[in-house]
Amino acid sequence: MSLDLITTEGHRVTSSTEFDAPLAIRGLTVSYGEKPAVFSVDATFHPGEMTAIIGPNGAGKSTLLKAALGIVKPLSGLISAWGQPMASERARIAYVPQRASVDWDFPTRVLDVVMMGQYRSLGLLRRVSGAHRKITLDSLARVGMESFASRQIGQLSGGQQQRVFLARALAQEADLYLLDEPFAGVDAATEKAIISVLQELRAAGKTVVAVHHDLATAPEYFDRVFLINTTRIAEGTVAEAFTQPNLQAAYGGRLATAQMGAAI
Amino acid sequence: MLFEALTLQLGYNATLVTVGAMLLGIAAGATGTFLFLGKRALVSDAISHATLPGVALAFMLMVAFGGEGRSLLGLLLGSAVTSAIGLICVSALTHRTRLSEDAAIGAVLSVFFGFGIVLLTVIQSMNAGRQAGLESFLLGSTAGMLWNDAVVIALGGTLVLLAVLILRRPMTTVAFDPEFAAGAGMNVRRIELAMMGLAMAITVVGLKIVGLILIVALLIIPAVAARFWSHRVGHVVLLAGAFGGIAGYVGAAISATAPALPTGPIIVLVAFAIFLMSLLIAPARGVLAAMLRHRRFQAQVHVRQGLLALATDQPIYERLTLRLMKRRGLVRADGVATETGHAQAARALLDERRWQVLRSDPAHADAAAHYDGLTPLDTVLTPDQLKALDQGLGPRAAT
Amino acid sequence: MTGAEFVPLSLPPLVIGICAAIACAVPGNFLLLRKQALIGDAISHVVLPGIVLAFLVTGTLSAWPMMIGAGIAALVAVGLIEAVRRLGRIEPGAAMGVVFTAMFAGGVLLLEQSDTSSVHLDVEHALYGNLESLIWLDAVGWSSVFDPEALAGMPPELWRMVITTLVVLVMCVLFWRPLKLSTFDEGFAQTIGLPVNLIGLGLVVTAAIAAVAAFDAVGSIIVIAMFICPPAAARMMTNSLEAQVLWSVVFATVSAVLGYVLAGYGPLWLGFENAVSAAGMIATVSGGILALAAAFGPCRTRSGAPVEA
Numbered sequence: 026m027s028l029d030l031i032t033t034e035g036h037r038v039t040s041s042t043e044f045d046a047p048l049a050i051r052g053l054t055v056s057y058g059e060k061p062a063v064f065s066v067d068a069t070f071h072p073g074e075m076t077a078i079i080g081p082n083g084a085g086k087s088t089l090l091k092a093a094l095g096i097v098k099p100l101s102g103l104i105s106a107w108g109q110p111m112a113s114e115r116a117r118i119a120y121v122p123q124r125a126s127v128d129w130d131f132p133t134r135v136l137d138v139v140m141m142g143q144y145r146s147l148g149l150l151r152r153v154s155g156a157h158r159k160i161t162l163d164s165l166a167r168v169g170m171e172s173f174a175s176r177q178i179g180q181l182s183g184g185q186q187q188r189v190f191l192a193r194a195l196a197q198e199a200d201l202y203l204l205d206e207p208f209a210g211v212d213a214a215t216e217k218a219i220i221s222v223l224q225e226l227r228a229a230g231k232t233v234v235a236v237h238h239d240l241a242t243a244p245e246y247f248d249r250v251f252l253i254n255t256t257r258i259a260e261g262t263v264a265e266a267f268t269q270p271n272l273q274a275a276y277g278g279r280l281a282t283a284q285m286g287a288a289i
Numbered sequence: 290m291l292f293e294a295l296t297l298q299l300g301y302n303a304t305l306v307t308v309g310a311m312l313l314g315i316a317a318g319a320t321g322t323f324l325f326l327g328k329r330a331l332v333s334d335a336i337s338h339a340t341l342p343g344v345a346l347a348f349m350l351m352v353a354f355g356g357e358g359r360s361l362l363g364l365l366l367g368s369a370v371t372s373a374i375g376l377i378c379v380s381a382l383t384h385r386t387r388l389s390e391d392a393a394i395g396a397v398l399s400v401f402f403g404f405g406i407v408l409l410t411v412i413q414s415m416n417a418g419r420q421a422g423l424e425s426f427l428l429g430s431t432a433g434m435l436w437n438d439a440v441v442i443a444l445g446g447t448l449v450l451l452a453v454l455i456l457r458r459p460m461t462t463v464a465f466d467p468e469f470a471a472g473a474g475m476n477v478r479r480i481e482l483a484m485m486g487l488a489m490a491i492t493v494v495g496l497k498i499v500g501l502i503l504i505v506a507l508l509i510i511p512a513v514a515a516r517f518w519s520h521r522v523g524h525v526v527l528l529a530g531a532f533g534g535i536a537g538y539v540g541a542a543i544s545a546t547a548p549a550l551p552t553g554p555i556i557v558l559v560a561f562a563i564f565l566m567s568l569l570i571a572p573a574r575g576v577l578a579a580m581l582r583h584r585r586f587q588a589q590v591h592v593r594q595g596l597l598a599l600a601t602d603q604p605i606y607e608r609l610t611l612r613l614m615k616r617r618g619l620v621r622a623d624g625v626a627t628e629t630g631h632a633q634a635a636r637a638l639l640d641e642r643r644w645q646v647l648r649s650d651p652a653h654a655d656a657a658a659h660y661d662g663l664t665p666l667d668t669v670l671t672p673d674q675l676k677a678l679d680q681g682l683g684p685r686a687a688t
Numbered sequence: 689m690t691g692a693e694f695v696p697l698s699l700p701p702l703v704i705g706i707c708a709a710i711a712c713a714v715p716g717n718f719l720l721l722r723k724q725a726l727i728g729d730a731i732s733h734v735v736l737p738g739i740v741l742a743f744l745v746t747g748t749l750s751a752w753p754m755m756i757g758a759g760i761a762a763l764v765a766v767g768l769i770e771a772v773r774r775l776g777r778i779e780p781g782a783a784m785g786v787v788f789t790a791m792f793a794g795g796v797l798l799l800e801q802s803d804t805s806s807v808h809l810d811v812e813h814a815l816y817g818n819l820e821s822l823i824w825l826d827a828v829g830w831s832s833v834f835d836p837e838a839l840a841g842m843p844p845e846l847w848r849m850v851i852t853t854l855v856v857l858v859m860c861v862l863f864w865r866p867l868k869l870s871t872f873d874e875g876f877a878q879t880i881g882l883p884v885n886l887i888g889l890g891l892v893v894t895a896a897i898a899a900v901a902a903f904d905a906v907g908s909i910i911v912i913a914m915f916i917c918p919p920a921a922a923r924m925m926t927n928s929l930e931a932q933v934l935w936s937v938v939f940a941t942v943s944a945v946l947g948y949v950l951a952g953y954g955p956l957w958l959g960f961e962n963a964v965s966a967a968g969m970i971a972t973v974s975g976g977i978l979a980l981a982a983a984f985g986p987c988r989t990r991s992g993a994p995v996e997a
Binding site: 325328329330331333334381382385386387388389391392394395396398399400401402403404405406407409410411413414424427428502503505506509510512513516517549550551553554555557558560561564568574576579 | 720723724725726728729733772775776777778779781782783784785786789790792793794796797800801812815816909910912913915916917920923924951955960961962963964965967968969970971972974975978982985987988989990991
Binding site for chain 2: 060065100103130255258271
C-alpha cells in the first residue's frame with residue numbers, strides 16, 4: 026500500500042516559509058477503521074509558542090500527535106519538521122507519551138528511564154560518561170525528582186511517573202516538544218511543576234505542543250490553542266479560538282453551556 | 290472409501306468415533322468462542338498439556354491396585370484432575386504474582402508436560418507399562434479403538450455439547466462484557482469457572498481422538514474462523530460450533546479410510562482449511578473484503594481532500610490524490626481542474642461549509658455527530674432543513 | 689564419582705543442558721516482558737514440520753539440514769502468526785494457537801505419510817530429545833578436556849550448542865539498550881528512530897535460533913520451559929532488568945544441573961533401576977524453582993499500577 030507521501034520519498038515539499046516551521050502538517054487524515062479519526066487537518070506550530078491541542082474524548086488529539094511523529098500511519102497527508110521529512114529531524118524532537126502507555130512494573134530505575142532520552146548519543150555500546158550523567162541528573166532536578174533517581178519506577182505515584190517522562194524528554198535536549206496528555210491523572214503540585222518547565226522551554230524559544238483536555242485551565246497554561254474534533258475547528262490565541270460557535274462545533278452536546286462560559 | 294466413511298458405513302467403531310468427533314467439535318467450537326472472545330484462547334493450551342501427568346499417574350495408580358491400567362475412563366479422570374490443578378496454578382500465578390497470564394500459561398504447560406514425560410519414562414520401566422501405549426494420548430489415535438472407548442467418547446461428546454447448550458446465554462454475556470454481566474447480578478467467577486470446566490471436559494474427552502498437543506486447535510481454530518463471518522456473538526458461537534462439527538466429522542471420516550492418516554492432525558488440518566477460507570473470503574472481516582473496502586475508503590478520502598484543495602485554490606501535494614482525481618476526470622494530465630472537477634469541488638466546498646455551520650449550531654448537535662469528513666450533508670438532513678441551514682450560511686459561502 | 693566416569697558420560701550432557709537452558713532463558717526475559725512468552729511455545733511446536741520436511745528433501749537425518757529446516761519452519765511460523773494477527777485483526781494468542789497447531793498437525797501427517805521407519809525420527813524424539821545419549825567416548829578423564837585429539841571426538845551437538853549460546857549472549861549484550869528501550873516504551877523508541885519492528889523480529893529470530901539448536905540436543909519441552917520458567921522466577925527476585933537476566937541464567941543453570949542429576953541418579957537413590965527423562969526432569973525442576981520464587985520471591989507482586997490496555 027503506497028501512500029506516495031512526498032516526505033517518505035525524502036523530497037522537500039515546497040519552499041514556502043510555512044513549511045520551515047518546527048512542525049507543519051498538511052491534509053492529514055488518519056483512520057483506524059472506516060471512519061476517520063483525524064480528517065484533512067492542517068496545522069503549523071512555531072518556535073516560542075506553547076500550544077494546547079484541545080477537543081473532546083475521541084476527537085483525534087492523540088492520533089494527530091502520533092501521526093505527526095510517525096507512530097501511526099496516516100491515510101493521506103504531509104508532515105514536515107523544519108521543512109525536512111520528519112525522519113531526518115528526529116534528533117530535535119522530544120516526545121512524552123501517555124503515562125498509561127507503558128508497563129510501570131518494568132524492572133528498571135528512574136535514572137535508567139531518563140537516560141533513555143540520551144540514546145542517540147549513547148548508541149549501542151558507548152559508555153555512559155560524566156556528561157551523560159550530568160544531563161540526566163539536571164533533567165531530573167528540573168522536574169524536582171533528583172532524589173528519586175535510584176527508585177524503582179513502579180514505586181512512583183502517577184504524578185511522579187509523569188515527571189520522569191518529562192525529564193526524559195528534557196534529557197533529549199530537543200527543540201520541539203510533543204506531549205500527550207501530560208496532566209492526565211496527576212496531582213496539583215505536579216501540574217504546576219510541569220507547566221513551569223514547559224514555560225521555561227517556551228521562553229528558551231522551543232516549540233511546545235501538548236494534548237490537553239481541560240478547557241478550564243487551557244487559557245491559564247497555554248498561549249495558543251488548537252481546537253480539534255476530527256477536523257480542525259479553530260487555531261489561534263485562546264481569545265480567538267474559544268468562541269461559542271467553535272466550542273459548540275468541537276464539543277457538540279457534550280459540554281454544558283456553563284462550562285463553555287467558564288472557558289470563554 | 291471416503292464416501293463410505295462420510296456416510297458412516299465403515300463399521301460401528303468408526304461410526305461412533307466419527308459421530309463423537311463431530312459432537313466434540315461442535316462443543317469445542319462453541320466453548321472455544323467464549324475463550325477466544327475473552328482473549329484467553331491459549332488457556333486451553335495449558336489445560337491440555339497439564340493432562341499428561343494425570344494420565345500417567347492414573348495408569349500407575351490403577352496398576353498399583355492390581356488393574357491393567359488401560360481403562361479409558363480411569364485415565365481420563367486422572368487427566369481431569371491434573372489439568373484442574375494446572376488451571377489453578379495458572380490462576381494463582383496470574384493473580385498472586387506479577388506474572389501476566391501468558392507467562393503463567395507457558396510455565397504451567399511446560400512444567401506439567403515435562404513432569405508428565407518424567408512419569409512416562411517411569412512407566413516405561415515398569416513391567417506392566419511396556420504396552421501401556423500412553424504415548425497415543427500425545428497425538429490421539431483411534432486405530433484399533435475398543436468399543437467401550439468409542440462409547441465413552443460419543444457419550445462424553447454428547448454430554449459436553451448439552452452443557453454448552455444449557456450454559457450458552459450466561460457465557461455469551463460474560464465473554465462479551467464481564468462488567469455488564471457482574472452489574473446484571475451474574476456470578477461472573479462461577480460462569481468463568483464453568484467455561485474453564487467445559488474447556489477441560491472437551492480436552493479430556495478429546496485426548497483419545499485428537500491428542501493433547503492438538504486438542505487446543507479444536508478450541509481455537511473454529512472460533513477464530515467464525516469470527517471472520519459475523520460481528521454478532523450469537524452468530525459466531527453457532528458458526529464456530531458448525532465449523533468445529535464439520536472439522537470433527539470430516540476429519541474423523543477421512544482418517545478412518547487409511548491407517549497413515551492420524552485422526553487428530555487430519556481434524557486440525559480440516560479446521561485450518563476452513564480457517565484459511567474464512568480469512569480470505571469472508572465478507573464481514575475477511576482479508577479480501579477488507580482490502581477492497583480500505584482501497585475504496587482511501588480513494589474517497591483522497592478525492593474529497595483533493596476537491597477541497599481545488600475549491601480553495603490550494604496546491605495538491607500528494608501524487609496519489611492527483612492520480613485518483615485524473616482517473617475520475619476531475620483534473621487534466623497537467624493538474625488543472627476540468628469542468629467536472631470545478632463543479633464537484635464547488636459542491637464539496639459547499640458541503641463542508643454547511644457542515645461547519647451546522648456543527649457550530651447547538652440546535653443541530655445530533656446531526657453534527659454524523660460528521661466524519663466524508664458523509665455528504667444531504668444524506669443526513671432533509672432538503673427543507675438544508676434550505677434553512679443555507680440561510681445561516683450567508684456571506685461565508687462566498688468567501 | 690571419578691573423572692574417568694564423569695567426563696565421558698555426564699560432562700557432555702551437562703554442558704549441553706546448561707548451554708541450552710541459558711540460550712533459551714536469556715532472550716526469554718525480553719519475550720516475557722513483551723508479553724510474548726508463548727512465542728517460544730509456538731516455535732518449539734513448529735520444529736517438527738521443519739525437520740520432517742528437511743528429511744523428506746535431503747533423505748538424511750544429519751544435523752545441519754534438520755536445523756535449517758527447523759529454522760525455516762520457525763520463521764514461517766512467526767511470519768504466519770504476524771500475518772494472521774494483522775490481516776485478520778486477531779489477538780496474538782489466538783493467532784499463535786491457529787498457526788502452530790496447524791503446522792504441527794501438518795508435520796505429524798507428513799511424518800506418518802513418509803517412510804521414516806528406517807530412521808529414528810519420531811514425535812517423541814522431537815519433544816523430549818535424548819540428552820542422556822550424548823556421550824563422549826574418547827574421554828578418559830579430566831585430562832581429556834585439554835587433549836585436542838580427544839576433544840575432536842566430542843558429540844557435535846556440544847559445539848553447536850556452545851556456539852549458539854555464545855551467539856545469543858553476544859546478540860543480547862550488543863543490542864541491550866535498544867532491546868530494553870523498545871520493550872519498555874515502544875512509542876518513544878519509534879520517535880527516536882529505533883526500528884522497533886526490526887528489533888522485535890531480531891529478538892524472535894534469536895529465540896528461534898536458540899530453540900532450534902536446543903531442540904536438536906534436548907527436545908522441545910526443555911525449550912519451552914527454559915524460555916519461560918527461569919525468567920519468570922527471576923522476575924520475582926529483583927526489580928532490575930540486569931539482575932533479572934543474571935538470576936535467570938542462575939536458575940537455568942541450576943535447573944539443568946539438578947534436573948540432569950535427579951533424572952540420572954534420583955531413581956537409583958529411590959531403589960529403581962532405570963533413569964527417567966532428563967529433559968522432563970529439567971523442566972520439572974525449573975517449575976519447582978518458579979513455584980518457590982512465586983511463594984517467597986522478594987519482588988513477587990506487581991509494583992506498578994496495572995496497565996490500562
